[in-house]
Amino acid sequence: MRIFLRIFYRNFGANMDEMDTKYLEPRGNGVWFFVRKNPKNIIHLLGNKKSERFTLQTTNLQTAQKKRNDFLKKQAAYWAQLKLTGKSDQDLEGSYQAVINAAKSVHIEYKDIDDILSEKRINTLMTRLEILEKNNRIPDPNLSKAVLGISDKPNPTISKVLTFYLDKILPDKLRTKSPRQKQHVINPKKRVIRNFIKLCGDIPIYDVNRSHALEYYEWLQDRVVDEDNPLATDSANKYISQIRGIFLDYYKYNGDDDLLDPFRNLWFTGGISRKVLPFKTSYIENLIQNPKILADLAIEARIVIAAFINTGLRHSEICNVRPDSIYLDTPTPYVDIVRQSGRDLKTKESVRQLPLFGISLEAFKFIKNGAIDCYRDKSDTFSANANKFFRHNGLFPEVKDEKLETYRIYSLRHSFRDRMIEAGVDVDIRDKSMGHKIYKPEYGNYGEIELRMKLLKEIDIEYDTAFFN
Incomplete structure (x- = not known):
């Protein structure tokens, strides 16, 4: 490939500086790669890695040359260090850990000699020398290094x-x-x-x-x-x-808290994140009163969407709710979002109870019987599939500026909040229902589940039962 490139550039009059492709190889898409064999005499110090090969993320030869030259300098310095010490990273890490263990065996913390001397406490140094004296019957080089803080510290890649x-x-x-x-x-x-x-x-x-x-x-x-x-x-x-x-x-x-963070104070300001807009109530009505619109979407995904509408739950909460947390045989049906072993909730405020009514009640009947088990611990799969279906079929409403605004399936959760506002639901009950933090002292449970059912049922939307067919 390199010979071909040289002939090509020569025929088209490229100068020799531009033809410097040492350790560079182009791929089919024109992106340059760095490729270099490692010297045989240090391969064993590199974990038997025979070569370096990685993308330089550019199709521009001059940029690739600059990145190659920068890497070669760093590589040369690293190889020189390996040749000087004669130790691989693994050897050094193993030796260092042995010294750390030796320090623990005599109940002291390993400290570098510079740290010991910087404390300017003669008694600290004397204590360590006494420990070394007490344990000198059986010579142990690791113990000496541990007590005096003179071990080479690993510097892993x-x-x-x-x-x-x-x-x-x-x-x-x-x-x-x-x-x-x-x-x-x-x-x-x-x-x-x-x-x-x-x-x-x-x-x-x-x-x-x-x-x-x-x-x-x-x-x-x-x-x-x-x-x-x-x-x-x-x-x-x-x-x-x-x-x-x-x-x-x-x-x-590793006890290096005093090291300066190389990324300190590097931060991006400005810029505008795209806002996820809520669906209008009329849009949701059309969606669930005309079953043909979502007829080609998998029934499991339709069930999750239906569960979204009158609960505003996060899709991760819906997809991972346990059957024994769904109460359908009580005077007021509800779902109990609780902590589960082996699974985190987003926030502590996510623990809450929500009344079930309308299309969401019907959805949770299916969920209790295992209808969406395919999404357990895979809520992002539901989200990806649903968003793809809506985009592919042109179901998301149009926005004024796609860089500033967007619709996603998660818009159903935003709509739930707006519908509560429109129905005059108290702000604390709204936040409690959404699983949001309430920024004031909490007193009571914000009403029994029966009261919340009475308030939230005002936002119910009629649906066609064929939605679940």
Whole structure:
């Protein structure tokens, strides 16, 4: 491929500077990739990785050359460090952990020698020397390093930091979440690290500095100001927040709380997020009084939509409600949104009871019998399928500006709130029904379920029973 490119450029008069494609390979879509074999004498220090291969995310040769040159400098420095120490990251991590364990065995915290000396307390140093003296009968180099704080600290690459983060730091934060919820937490973290590595290389974490953070920030900035397909500022800030969180959690876990955050004060301001508009009541009436409109949508999805209409529940709450939390044989039928083992609710205010009536009551009869079990822990599948069906069939109302406004299936929840306002339902009962935080002292339960049924039934909409056929 490289020979072909040289012949091509030569025939068309390209100069030799423009033809510098060392370690560069184009793919079918014109995007340049960095490709380089690792030296045989350090492959064992790189986890037996024989080559580096990754996209440079550009179709412009000059940009690819610049990114290649930047990476080559970082790669050369990293290889030099490996050759100097003769240790792989795994070797260094294992040695360091052995020293940490040695410190624990004599009931002290491992501290770097600089930290010990910076405390300026002679008794601290003397105590450590006494510990070393007491335990000198059996020579242990790890114990000496542990007490005196002279062990080489591992400096793992970003990809290995991510693995460590997912294995050691994150599990405690995930223990109450369902498998799907865990993936919603993990996947964005993998994504931001993957993007960072593509931009800056898989460099050691303690070598990451402000210039790397700015490179990442500027890459996001280019996406934010892209006129054709702009990235929302909220989304860009989430990217920054995610990677900052990984770095700070790793620093804290390893006792490096005093390190400066390379992403500090990097934030995007301005920009307007698209507002999700509520459906008008007349739109919902037309939808459920004319069954043919949604006849080709899967019955499971139609049931979830029907459950939405008179409860305003989040689709994740509907799809994961337990049958024993649906009470149909009481004078006032209701659904009880409660905490579940192995699954988080969005907020503590999400715990609530909602009366069931009209089309939503009929929907929950199906749900209690397992009709939407296919969506359990897969509420995003329902959302994706329903939104796709509505878009494909032109069912969403038109908006004035697609960059500022949009309709989604979630608009049903927004409509529920508006319909309560139109019916004159008290603001506290509205917030309680929506599962929103009430910003004042709470007294009582905001009325018994019977009272809430009486108030909310004012927003009921007639429907055609063929909706469920």
